[in-house]
Amino acid sequence: MASQTPAAEHPAAETQGHPRPERAAAGTGGWSTRRWLRVGVSTSLAVLVLLGALGFWVFAHSSVVNNRLVDVSSPALIAAVRLESGLVNQETGIRGYGLTGQAEFLAPYEQGIAQQRDAVAELRRLITGEQSRADLDLVVARAEAWQSQVARPVAAAPPGSAAPAAGRQTTEGKAAFDALRAAMTLQQEHLQADRAESRAALQSVRTLRNVVFSTIAVIILLLAALVFEGLRRGVTRPLEHLSADAERVARGDFSHPITPTGPADLRQLAAVVESMRGRLAQELLAKEQARQVLDAQAVDLRRSNSELEQFAYVASHDLQEPLRKVASFCQLLQRRYGGSLDARADQYIEFAVDGANRMQTLINDLLAFSRVGRVHASWTPVDLEQVFDRTVDSLSIAIADNEAVITHDALPRISGDATQLGMLLQNLISNAVKFRSPDRAPRIHLEAVRDGGLWRCAVTDNGIGIDGDFVDKVFVIFQRLHTRDAYPGNGIGLAMCKKIVEFHGGTIEVDLTHTPGTRLVFTLPVEESVEQQETAGAPAAGRSEGRVAAPRAEAGRS
Known part of the structure; x- marks a missing residue:
C-alpha cells in the first residue's frame, strides 16, 4: 500500500523527472532502434562484402602466381634441362659412332632426337615471353646447325667411313656444339631467373595474403566489438536504466521519475511508462485520499x-x-x-x-437480531449434524402438526458459532414448514456440497415459493409479503439468516430456477483444521420426523 512507503505518501507530487546528467549523455539523437540496426547491419554487410572481395582477390592472385610457378616456370626449366640432356646424348652418340664405327652408339643419338623433339614441344607450350621464345628459337637454330653440319652426315655414313667423316668435322662440329651449349646455358639462366622471379612473387603474395587476412580478422573483431558496444549503449543500457527505474517504482517509490534514454523508440517507451507512472501516482493519491475519507x-x-x-x-x-x-x-x-x-x-x-x-x-x-455477531460470537469447531438434530428436535411439534418430511445430506464440521448456526437452520427449516403449500405435505431437504474453499448448502422445500420480484425484499428486516392472518411472524427470520451467514464469511440467495417451492442457497467457508467428514460421499441421511419439543419464537419469511 502507498501508506507503507514514505516516498509514496504524496506520489503525485513529482510526476515529471529531469534527465540525469550521466544518462543525458547516452542519447542517440532522433534515430529509432530499427534505424540504428538497419544502418549498422547495412554498414557491417558492406564492410564484410568489401573484405570478402579483397580476400577473394588476394586468394585468386595467389593462385595465379602459384600456378605460374608450378605449372609454367618450373616445368619450363625442367624441359630446358631435358632438351640439353637430349642434345648432349646426341653429341655423345655421334662422337662414339664416329670414333668406333659401331652402330650401337647411334641409339643414344636417336633417343636424344626424340627427347629433343618432346622438350621443344613442351617448351613452346609453356613459355609465353618474348625472351623465352627467342632463347628457344636460338637453341633450336643452333641445334639444327650442328645436326646439319655434323650429326646427320656422321649418322648417315656407313660404319667403315664414319670415322674419317667425323675426323674432318671435329673442329667445325666442336665450335657449333659449343655455340649450342652457350645458347642452352643462356636459356636456362633466363628460365631460372624467371622461376626465381615467380618464387619471389609467390612469397610476396603469401605475405600480402597473410597481411590481408590478418587485417580482415582484425576488422571483423573490431566490427563485432563495435556492434556489441553499439547494442550495449543503444539498447541494453537504456533498457537496464528503464528496468531499474520501473523496478524502483514497483517497489513503492512512486515519485521516482522514469528518465528517457537511448534511441527514439526507447525514449518514447520510457515516456509512455513515465506517463503511466504519473497517472498511477495521481490515482494512488486520489485513492489514498479516498481511503482516508x-x-x-x-x-x-x-x-x-x-x-x-x-x-x-x-x-x-x-x-x-x-x-x-x-x-x-x-x-x-x-x-x-x-x-x-x-x-x-x-x-x-x-x-x-x-x-x-x-x-x-x-x-x-x-x-435476538442485535445480538448476532456481538453475543455468543465464539468460534469453535461445529458439527452441523448435531446442530441439525437439535434444530429438528426443537421444531418437532410444528413438524408433526404439518406432517413434514425432512431429510439431509451428510453435513460437515466447520468453524463458527454453534448458537448462531443453530438459529440459522431453525429459521430456514421453520420457514419451510410454515410456508407450506395447502395441497401437499411439506418436504424439506438440506444439502451440503463441497465447492473449492466453500461448503455450498441449500434448504429446499415444496411450499408456496417466493416471487422473483421480491427476492431482494425478503432479506430486509421487518419486511413481509403476507398478512399476519395468513402467516404469523414479524418478518425478521431471513434478515437474521443473512446477518448470520455474512458474519461467518458466506453469502445467501434465493435460487429462482427451483420450482415448485423455495430453494435458499447459502455458503460457509471450509476450515481444513476442523474438517472431519465422517461419511464422505455417503447417501443422504434418512428422514427426520418431528418430535415433541417446546416451541420457540416463530420467524416470519419476508
Whole structure:
C-alpha cells in the first residue's frame, strides 16, 4: 500500500523527472532502434562484402602466381634441362659412332632426337615471353646447325667411313656444339631467373595474403566489438536504466521519475511508462485520499453501529418491564371483566392484549437480531449434524402438526458459532414448514456440497415459493409479503439468516430456477483444521420426523 512507503505518501507530487546528467549523455539523437540496426547491419554487410572481395582477390592472385610457378616456370626449366640432356646424348652418340664405327652408339643419338623433339614441344607450350621464345628459337637454330653440319652426315655414313667423316668435322662440329651449349646455358639462366622471379612473387603474395587476412580478422573483431558496444549503449543500457527505474517504482517509490534514454523508440517507451507512472501516482493519491475519507467514515460507521446495537439492546431490554406490566394488566382486565362489560369493551381489551403480545415478540426478535455477531460470537469447531438434530428436535411439534418430511445430506464440521448456526437452520427449516403449500405435505431437504474453499448448502422445500420480484425484499428486516392472518411472524427470520451467514464469511440467495417451492442457497467457508467428514460421499441421511419439543419464537419469511 502507498501508506507503507514514505516516498509514496504524496506520489503525485513529482510526476515529471529531469534527465540525469550521466544518462543525458547516452542519447542517440532522433534515430529509432530499427534505424540504428538497419544502418549498422547495412554498414557491417558492406564492410564484410568489401573484405570478402579483397580476400577473394588476394586468394585468386595467389593462385595465379602459384600456378605460374608450378605449372609454367618450373616445368619450363625442367624441359630446358631435358632438351640439353637430349642434345648432349646426341653429341655423345655421334662422337662414339664416329670414333668406333659401331652402330650401337647411334641409339643414344636417336633417343636424344626424340627427347629433343618432346622438350621443344613442351617448351613452346609453356613459355609465353618474348625472351623465352627467342632463347628457344636460338637453341633450336643452333641445334639444327650442328645436326646439319655434323650429326646427320656422321649418322648417315656407313660404319667403315664414319670415322674419317667425323675426323674432318671435329673442329667445325666442336665450335657449333659449343655455340649450342652457350645458347642452352643462356636459356636456362633466363628460365631460372624467371622461376626465381615467380618464387619471389609467390612469397610476396603469401605475405600480402597473410597481411590481408590478418587485417580482415582484425576488422571483423573490431566490427563485432563495435556492434556489441553499439547494442550495449543503444539498447541494453537504456533498457537496464528503464528496468531499474520501473523496478524502483514497483517497489513503492512512486515519485521516482522514469528518465528517457537511448534511441527514439526507447525514449518514447520510457515516456509512455513515465506517463503511466504519473497517472498511477495521481490515482494512488486520489485513492489514498479516498481511503482516508473511507477510514474516517468507517470509524464513524462502526461507532454508529455500536451505538445502534447498544441502543437496540438497551431499548429492547428496557422495554421489557413496562411492556410486561401492560400485558399483565391487560390480561388481568380480560380475566376479571371479560363478559361483564359490553362486547365493544371486550374487543378493545382483546386488541390491547394482542398488541402487547406482538410488541413483546417484536422486541424479543429485535433483541435476538442485535445480538448476532456481538453475543455468543465464539468460534469453535461445529458439527452441523448435531446442530441439525437439535434444530429438528426443537421444531418437532410444528413438524408433526404439518406432517413434514425432512431429510439431509451428510453435513460437515466447520468453524463458527454453534448458537448462531443453530438459529440459522431453525429459521430456514421453520420457514419451510410454515410456508407450506395447502395441497401437499411439506418436504424439506438440506444439502451440503463441497465447492473449492466453500461448503455450498441449500434448504429446499415444496411450499408456496417466493416471487422473483421480491427476492431482494425478503432479506430486509421487518419486511413481509403476507398478512399476519395468513402467516404469523414479524418478518425478521431471513434478515437474521443473512446477518448470520455474512458474519461467518458466506453469502445467501434465493435460487429462482427451483420450482415448485423455495430453494435458499447459502455458503460457509471450509476450515481444513476442523474438517472431519465422517461419511464422505455417503447417501443422504434418512428422514427426520418431528418430535415433541417446546416451541420457540416463530420467524416470519419476508
